[in-house]
Amino acid sequence: MSTSDPIAEKLFEYLKKALYEPSEATLDLDEIPEDFLDLAKGLLYYVHSVHEASILAADIARHLR
Numbered sequence: 001m002s003t004s005d006p007i008a009e010k011l012f013e014y015l016k017k018a019l020y021e022p023s024e025a026t027l028d029l030d031e032i033p034e035d036f037l038d039l040a041k042g043l044l045y046y047v048h049s050v051h052e053a054s055i056l057a058a059d060i061a062r063h064l065r
């Protein structure tokens with residue numbers, strides 16, 4: 001993504017890392033301006049929820065074998 005907005009770039013990079021390299025995905029809320037804080041918190045919550053769902057799905061699959 002090529003953008004002139006560094007915050008949009010930072011949030012997009014976090015989302016990419018969360019999808020493709022979850023162990024490398026970090027987002028420091030202290031670096032996010034107030035105007036984008038709700039979005040950043042929402043992304044953190046979303047990524048956490050997807051991660052938890054993936055763990056649950058893998059656990060269910062193991063028990064169904």
